[in-house]
Amino acid sequence: MEGLKKFPPRPTGAGEMFQLFRDGVPRTRAGLVTETGQSRSTIAARIDALVSLGLLAPAGESTSTGGRPPSNFAFDPTARVVLGIDLGATHARLAVTDLAATVLAETSAPLAITDGPDPVLAWVAETSEKLVATAGRRVNEVVGLGLGLPGPVDHTRGRPVNPPIMPGWDDVDVPGRLHTYLPVPVLVDNDVNIMTLGEHRTTFPTEQDLLFVKVATGIGAGIVMDGLLRRGAQGAAGDIGHIAVPGADAVPCRCGNTGCLEALAGGHAIAARLRDAGTEAATAADVVALVRAGDVLAGQAVRQAGRDIGAVLASSVSLLNPARIVVGGVLAEAGEHLIAGIREVIYQRSLPLATQHLRITTSHTGGQAGVIGAAAMVTDQILAASAVEALIAERSEAS
């Protein structure tokens, strides 16, 4: 039955007791006996196990009605650290965060993903180790690494799947290769999904239904429904770059079809259109610079790209009924033109029921969403009830 899936097989273990602490509120042993209905000895053993893992720490004394005051325990997010890494086509960004995905140290550098997995992952490992030191932590305090890649990724296996702009990366065992440098759990996802997780975590944590759209050289989306990122059957959900734009010309696309969103509204497509009109522009960043410099033609081209994106998002709004659309990626930095075009078509084409409460806004995370999302992807997994349970079992077998 559906309801059953929500609960792990042993719903009352230490791992689940730990979930109670993730709200940040300190608790006493006696309070936990009342809260969970478990025996005093069970609670005491579980507190001990979580303290020895470093997940709980004593947090002072509680008030008492008499006798010795009971000890408080609380989740200590600084106990361990996590690496959040966002690799783009030509650029890398890395962060060390605590277990609440709060950034402790951050760095970025140019990096060509086309150099292939060996040099790129070696660089990632080396730079990560340096950054951990910069954050004043030791490498053995790192409990996991989250990585975003600019292409389709089979999230469950951590492998790129026919990524168009990543030669040499197809089906590479990214977690396995990183393990040779850093023996910690490695989670891999595509860059738009980690940006979506980061936007959701940092800016809209209470939004249950959110659609994030990255507009840069490529165009992609991330889907949050009922509060969690939804990846689809092969992890390819949100891949909107090659959806046919309703009402648009049959412009040929590199994918072999015509009229794809990316072929009309991606950074390269806009730059090409500007070049046809005699303006020098090669990349999405060039387009943004032109718009910011007040180039009228560039402004018009970005607004038309917004309309084309809006035509695809109008269908997405009818299908998903999100409460909010967040537009990010480098082209979102080109002022109001992009979002104005998007809004124009969505409100014209989507059904009133789906748009009456819909909010469409620009990302304000300044590019940090990716590394935060990558780190949050890891903390959510390693702090989950079943993972904590497994860790405790491992410890008790070893001792």
Add this chain to the structure above:
Amino acid sequence: MEGLKKFPPRPTGAGEMFQLFRDGVPRTRAGLVTETGQSRSTIAARIDALVSLGLLAPAGESTSTGGRPPSNFAFDPTARVVLGIDLGATHARLAVTDLAATVLAETSAPLAITDGPDPVLAWVAETSEKLVATAGRRVNEVVGLGLGLPGPVDHTRGRPVNPPIMPGWDDVDVPGRLHTYLPVPVLVDNDVNIMTLGEHRTTFPTEQDLLFVKVATGIGAGIVMDGLLRRGAQGAAGDIGHIAVPGADAVPCRCGNTGCLEALAGGHAIAARLRDAGTEAATAADVVALVRAGDVLAGQAVRQAGRDIGAVLASSVSLLNPARIVVGGVLAEAGEHLIAGIREVIYQRSLPLATQHLRITTSHTGGQAGVIGAAAMVTDQILAASAVEALIAERSEAS
């Protein structure tokens, strides 16, 4: 944090203990002490509470290593019954099911939704009571009623929202009105969502990512992602009937826009096209009858409708990456024409990563999916941990 949301505030109550039993496996008190880590007295009290609610029943004796054999307890799905009701534009279908959504008795009758909420809901209540008697059960054994309506519904409030083909129903408090006849929890959703729940429950219970498409007079979809129905922010997710069809003519639609899917491929649209060509056809059912009788023109028209639906579903496949699409509704009964047209365009337009494992099939539930889904919607809610917890609290206050 995200992980936190999966757990109710009191994760170790009787309600959650009951979830263990929903797998159908009998358990002993001693086994539950081991399984949950809770004390023997806590377990005994919770078993008593669940037995007195009728949710658990003694299920014989377990094998023992000596002494008196311990008693088994098991979930008794026949303890109570649920009503599942599917109202269409011109037709009603009702079922009495047990708590596992297994149909015990069923009936259907012509019913005009346009008669308005008062006569329709009175008829529903009266017919429901008769059907409960037919199933050999008493009305006080009914613990909930699930209802599907042919229009947009705010599921959380149980009210239709500007339903286009249901005059007089806008914002009507359907649960409140039904309460005057049957004092049980009433859940309301749109007909496509309950059909989706029913398809998922009966035919594809292990499918995590499924898209159900109803093709009849109207066209709508239901979205299952990560194993559960996703309704979107206002419950309007899946409303694909007015998405613009890429590459199609700008046919005017009753919604005020042009090129909408329903205006091209809905039952009325196909019938109108056949009439233009001199063939008599008024409804979707007429179209199906013509195709079954071998009318070539009708077959071609249905196949073209399939292509138009496929163009919209191709975008949905790129966005959602489902593992399976199930095509239902009366037009799905017109043989292979519809699904052939759908497949043709989806495989041509969607990305290989999203289609390589995609299966597209026709519904085989023979129209029963709606009532089963409506009943399952109710059982999932009333058997959830928090609901069982509340029921026990209510009892203990009353006693």
